[in-house]
Amino acid sequence: MNRAMPARRMTRFWADRRLALKGLVVIALPLAILLGALVSLYIASNAEVRAENDVRRAFAIQRDTYQVHALLAEAAAGVRGYALTGQERFLAPYRKAEASLPPTMVRLDQAIRDREVRERFNRINELTVRKREGLKSIVDLARQGNRAAIEPALVSNKIVLDAMRQEIELIQRREGVLLDQRRARVDEVRGRFLLLTAISAVIGLLGSLAAVYLFSTGIVRRVQMLEANAELLARGEELAEMPDDADEIGRLAQRMARASALLRGREQALRESEERFRLVIEEVQDYGIFALDPQGVVTSWNLGAQRIKGWEAEEILGHHFSRFYPEETRGHLPAQMLERARRDGTAEDEGWRLRKDGSPFWANVVITALHDDQGALRGFAKVTRDMTERRRSEEALRFAREEAIAANLAKSEFLSRTSHELRTPMSAILGFGQLLELDEDQFEPRHREALSQIMKAGRHLLSLINDLLDISSIEAGGAELNLEAIDLGELLQEVHGLAAPIVATAGLKFVLEHPEEALVAWADRRRVIQVMLNLVSNAAKYNRTGKQVRLACQTRGRDIRVEVEDDGEGVVSTEVSRLFTPFDRLGQQNRAKVDGTGLGLALSKRLVESMGGQIGYEAPEQGARFWFTLPSRPRGSHAKGKAGKQAA
Amino acid sequence: MSGNLIDSAEIRSRRILIVDDEDANVLLLASVLEREGYGDIHTITDPTTALEAYVRLEPDLVLLDLMMPEVDGFQLLEAFKRHDRPDEFRPVLVLTADSTIAARRRALALGAKDFVSKPFDVIEIALRIANLLETRILYQRLRG
Numbered sequence: 001m002n003r004a005m006p007a008r009r010m011t012r013f014w015a016d017r018r019l020a021l022k023g024l025v026v027i028a029l030p031l032a033i034l035l036g037a038l039v040s041l042y043i044a045s046n047a048e049v050r051a052e053n054d055v056r057r058a059f060a061i062q063r064d065t066y067q068v069h070a071l072l073a074e075a076a077a078g079v080r081g082y083a084l085t086g087q088e089r090f091l092a093p094y095r096k097a098e099a100s101l102p103p104t105m106v107r108l109d110q111a112i113r114d115r116e117v118r119e120r121f122n123r124i125n126e127l128t129v130r131k132r133e134g135l136k137s138i139v140d141l142a143r144q145g146n147r148a149a150i151e152p153a154l155v156s157n158k159i160v161l162d163a164m165r166q167e168i169e170l171i172q173r174r175e176g177v178l179l180d181q182r183r184a185r186v187d188e189v190r191g192r193f194l195l196l197t198a199i200s201a202v203i204g205l206l207g208s209l210a211a212v213y214l215f216s217t218g219i220v221r222r223v224q225m226l227e228a229n230a231e232l233l234a235r236g237e238e239l240a241e242m243p244d245d246a247d248e249i250g251r252l253a254q255r256m257a258r259a260s261a262l263l264r265g266r267e268q269a270l271r272e273s274e275e276r277f278r279l280v281i282e283e284v285q286d287y288g289i290f291a292l293d294p295q296g297v298v299t300s301w302n303l304g305a306q307r308i309k310g311w312e313a314e315e316i317l318g319h320h321f322s323r324f325y326p327e328e329t330r331g332h333l334p335a336q337m338l339e340r341a342r343r344d345g346t347a348e349d350e351g352w353r354l355r356k357d358g359s360p361f362w363a364n365v366v367i368t369a370l371h372d373d374q375g376a377l378r379g380f381a382k383v384t385r386d387m388t389e390r391r392r393s394e395e396a397l398r399f400a401r402e403e404a405i406a407a408n409l410a411k412s413e414f415l416s417r418t419s420h421e422l423r424t425p426m427s428a429i430l431g432f433g434q435l436l437e438l439d440e441d442q443f444e445p446r447h448r449e450a451l452s453q454i455m456k457a458g459r460h461l462l463s464l465i466n467d468l469l470d471i472s473s474i475e476a477g478g479a480e481l482n483l484e485a486i487d488l489g490e491l492l493q494e495v496h497g498l499a500a501p502i503v504a505t506a507g508l509k510f511v512l513e514h515p516e517e518a519l520v521a522w523a524d525r526r527r528v529i530q531v532m533l534n535l536v537s538n539a540a541k542y543n544r545t546g547k548q549v550r551l552a553c554q555t556r557g558r559d560i561r562v563e564v565e566d567d568g569e570g571v572v573s574t575e576v577s578r579l580f581t582p583f584d585r586l587g588q589q590n591r592a593k594v595d596g597t598g599l600g601l602a603l604s605k606r607l608v609e610s611m612g613g614q615i616g617y618e619a620p621e622q623g624a625r626f627w628f629t630l631p632s633r634p635r636g637s638h639a640k641g642k643a644g645k646q647a648a
Numbered sequence: 649m650s651g652n653l654i655d656s657a658e659i660r661s662r663r664i665l666i667v668d669d670e671d672a673n674v675l676l677l678a679s680v681l682e683r684e685g686y687g688d689i690h691t692i693t694d695p696t697t698a699l700e701a702y703v704r705l706e707p708d709l710v711l712l713d714l715m716m717p718e719v720d721g722f723q724l725l726e727a728f729k730r731h732d733r734p735d736e737f738r739p740v741l742v743l744t745a746d747s748t749i750a751a752r753r754r755a756l757a758l759g760a761k762d763f764v765s766k767p768f769d770v771i772e773i774a775l776r777i778a779n780l781l782e783t784r785i786l787y788q789r790l791r792g
Contacts, residue, residue, distance in 0.1 A: 420715045423745030427766035428672035434770045435679055462767060473748075 015218060016246040022218060026211040033207040037200030044193030051186035057111050058179040062172055064108045068124065069168045071097035071104075072131050076161055079135045083142040083150050094135060101128065114178055120171045127164040134160055222249045229253065233260050236267065288384035291370075294377050296321050296338055308363075308386045310356030321382065324353045326360060341367040341380055350387065362391040415473050422465045430458045467599035471582065474606040481524040481610060483634070488519040488553050488560055495529055496551060499536040503549050506540040508566075513552035521560040521630035523611045528630065531607050531615075534600040535564040535626045543568030546623055559613065559629040567623040579617050580605040604628070656685075659781045663688040665707035667698045667724065668743070669716040673766075677711055677743075680770045681777070695719040699727045707738070708784050709777060714744040714755060725758040737787040739780040743768065 014022075075097035081090035105125060112118050134157040141149045222242065226249060229239045239260045242253040281289050281302050288305030290298055297320055301313040309316075309324060322334035329351070340347035346368045353363040364385040370378045433455045440448050496512045503510040521528070532551070539549045546567030553562040571579065582602040601615075608615040608628045612635055615628040664686060668674045674691045681689050690705055692698050695716040702710065702724075710728070714721035725740060732738055739761040744751060747765040755763055761783075762776055 419747065420745040423747075423766045424670055424673065427745065427768065428670070428676055430767040431673075431676040431680070431770055435676070435683065438683070438770070 014214070015243065015250070019219070019248045022214070022247070026215045029211045030204060030208045033200070033204045037197070037204060040196045040200060041193070044189065044196055047189040048186060048193060051182055051189050054182040055179060055186060057113075058175050058182060061108060061111050061117070062175050062179075064104050064111070065124070065168045065171050065175075067104055068101065068108070068128060069165060071100055072128065072161060072164065075135055076131070076157060079138050079142075079157075080154060083138055083154070086142065091139065094139065098132070101132070114174065117171055117174050117178075120167050120174070124164060124167045124171070127160055127167065131157065131160045131164065219249065222253070226253055226256070229256055229260075233263070236263065238264070286385065288382075288386075290382055290384075292321055292338075292367075292380040292382055294379055296334060296380070299379065305384065308355075308361070308384060309353075315356075324384075326352050326354055337365070337367050338380065341369045342377060345369055353384070361386050362388045412473075415469060418472075419465075419469050422469075423462075426458065426462050426465065430455065430462065433458060464599065467603050471599060471603050471606055474603075474610050481527065483522055483524055483611065485520050486523055486525050486528065488521050488562070488630075489515050491525065491528060491532075492551060492553060492562075495532040495536065498529070499533055499540070502537050503540045506543065508540060508543060508546070509548040510536075511548055511550040513550065515553050517555075519553055519555060519560050519632075521632055522634050523613070523630045527607045527611065531604040531628060532562065532564070534604050535628075538600060538626070539564050539566040539568075539624070542566070543623070545569055555632070556629060558632055560632055561627055561629045563625055563627045565620060565623060565625040570619055570622070570624045571617060573619070576617055576619075580615070654782050654785050656778075658785060659778055660685045661687060662708040662781050662785070663690065663705060664709045664711065664777070664781075665698075665701060665705055666691045666711045667695060667701075667716075667721075668711070668713035669693055669695060670713070673713065673743075676770075677773075680774055684774050684778075695721075695724065698724050699731070702728055703731060709781055710738070710740045711777070712740050712742050712760070714742055714751060715746060722754060722758060725755065725760060729759045735791070737784055739784055741773075741776060741780060743773075 017025075071093075074093035078090045078093035082088070082094075105128065108121060109125075112121050134153060138150055138153045138157065141153060222245075225240065225242055229242065232239050233256060239257055242250075242257070244250055244254060284302055284304045285307055286304055287302075288308045289302045290305045291300040293299050297318060298316050301311070301316055306312055320334075322330050325333055333349075333351075337347045337349060346366060348367075349365045351363065351365075352360045353365070354360055364387045366383045368381045368383075370381055372378050433451060436443075436451055437455065440451060443451065492512060492514070496510060500510055536549060536551060543549065543566040546569075548567055550563070550565040552565075553560060555561075580601045582599055605615050608630070612631045613629040615626070618625050618627065664681060666674050666677050666681075666689065668677070668691075671693060674693055678689055678691055690701065690707065692701050696719055698719065712721050712724060721742060721744070725742075728738070728740065740759065741762045741764065742755045742760040743764050743766055744755070745766040752763050761780055764773055764776060
């Protein structure tokens with residue numbers, strides 16, 4: 001493991017390098033190895049040359065030292081010959097030695113590197129100088145003819161030459177050792193050179209192989225994988241795993257993987273969306289949704305269609321949709337619908353269709369033409385709704401409305417007739433009664449009393465009839481309201497003037513509380529006066545113990561509130577709930593002398609409500625307080641001037 | 649007020665036609681008119697004969713009930729209007745127990761000159777009749 005780590009790290013490091021660097025390495029590595037091999041060859045051959053030079057130099061030193069010895073020995077022999085003979089020709093070797101020795105010594109001086117050899121060379125040099133001086137002195141002595149001095153000189157000369165021979169032999173021996181060493185080194189260098197050449201050849205071969213391997217594994221193989229992945233990407237399939245190296249190929253692979261993930265994600269989302277959509281369509285119960293091909297053959301079917309029409313998908317798929325149509329329309333309508341959808345994009349129809357069991361249902365149908373990208377017709381989508389229930393309820397509603405209108409008309413007609421039928425005889429009764437009253441001074445008192453009773457009862461009956469007809473016509477919705485903005489302050493003043501005699505007759509004070517600001521109500525002026533007069537006359541009629549009747553009005557939110565209050569006995573709490581009920585005159589038995597039809601409050605209630613207001617009673621500390629409200633501005637249907645259904 | 653312009657005797661000499669299917673009402677109106685001193689009073693209780701009487705009698709004033717069987721007051725109003733010359737002023741006072749605004753408007757639109765609902769005040773109706781006749785007389789005088 002631990003040993004594997006660096007190797008893996010190396011591989012990783014190599015894989016992450018840039019492609020240019022890898023190319024460089026692949027090409028440069030064999031070149032570098034080749035260069036290395038050449039350098040080593042050069043160095044090795046240099047070393048060999050140096051070693052051979054050393055050997056040559058050793059031979060030269062040996063040769064030169066022999067030559068020095070030989071020259072001196074020949075010169076000494078020549079000098080001896082001259083000394084013996086005195087003949088000049090014996091001096092030739094001596095002269096040759098005098099000419100050749102200095103350059104030879106210089107050559108030797110330059111060639112010698114070894115310390116021991118140099119020491120000996122120095123001694124030889126010294127001996128050589130002594131020898132040459134010795135020889136020169138012998139020659140000189142011989143010229144002078146001093147024979148006696150020659151002999152010792154010759155002997156000492158011989159000693160010098162012997163010493164020199166000894167030194168030269170030592171040098172020769174030393175040089176022989178050195179020569180052997182250098183020869184051995186030459187051999188060694190040559191061997192090393194051969195080895196180095198062999199190693200270079202092997203390394204070069206291996207390096208080339210390694211470079212090719214690296215190239216093929218690191219690049220070619222991955223490019224091939226990449227190509228395979230590109231093919232997969234084009235087919236929209238999942239990509240094969242690739243090493244996530246950091247070089248260009250690795251990055252290309254990563255981008256391709258990202259692109260693939262993106263595409264697959266989109267594809268997945270699209271598929272899911274389509275699936276959801278398909279499920280929604282399939283599960284929709286209230287709408288029959290299905291598809292037709294361009295000829296009108298059913299190609300898809302949802303639950304709603306199954307529920308509405310009764311066919312299961314497998315029963316209807318592949319059949320023409322005209323079988324949904326009843327016989328009367330089957331021949332032409334299906335084709336017409338498709339033609340319209342083809343022409344206008346969509347076609348809508350409402351009419352009878354057939355279920356599987358042959359029963360008809362009222363359908364709302366929308367056919368939409370479906371086109372592909374090139375605009376060619378691919379088929380139709382058809383949405384069908386079962387409207388049978390709605391059609392039934394619409395019919396019921398229409399019938400009910402017609403009934404109601406007819407009933408209302410009948411009611412109005414009835415009211416008009418009743419009004420006529422009741423008033424006509426009243427007209428004769430009251431008319432003749434009035435005629436008689438005009439001549440009443442001709443009657444006896446008891447007849448006058450009888451006439452008065454007839455007229456009183458007649459007028460009461462007439463007001464009863466009028467109130468009753470009023471209530472009925474409001475309830476029938478036939479009361480005509482003339483709604484307008486009215487100044488209530490002004491109206492209160494008017495009512496005060498109108499009702500003053502009634503209040504005064506009852507012996508009461510009539511208090512009018514003027515509103516502080518201008519109060520405007522949206523109401524029918526005549527009807528408001530009617531209600532106010534009714535309330536004021538009630539207050540005057542039933543207030544037997546108090547002293548006054550009060551009339552006031554004020555703003556209450558968006559409404560105007562009118563109050564009529566007296567300080568009489570008030571209304572017994574148990575009877576409050578019956579105040580606005582027709583013909584329910586409270587405590588009738590005790591108040592026999594009070595005039596009235598018993599319809600006043602009931603009528604007032606209906607009038608106020610028909611104008612969009614409310615009416616009510618509340619008990620103050622003393623007496624009774626009736627109030628009603630009126631809207632301050634038009635609201636809803638009341639603005640149109642017809643009594644609304646609130647009256648009912 | 650009227651007395652200042654026209655002699656009341658001339659008003660009371662004018663011909664009045666009463667059209668109503670109810671005997672009691674016809675009698676009431678006739679009584680009121682007689683009591684007021686009118687002398688030329690004609691009554692019709694069968695509305696089908698009303699137009700014939702109207703054409704034949706050429707009354708100065710018609711008291712007309714609206715709600716009658718077979719031929720109602722509205723139809724008669726139209727018929728009267730068709731018969732009269734456009735510049736003729738022959739007042740019709742409509743009397744009806746149907747006091748609805750609709751009936752009132754319709755009658756006035758068809759040419760009725762006044763409208764009184766039943767039951768009526770006998771003094772009031774006498775005054776209205778006198779006023780209408782006075783207007784007719786003034787109109788006739790103006791036209792020469």
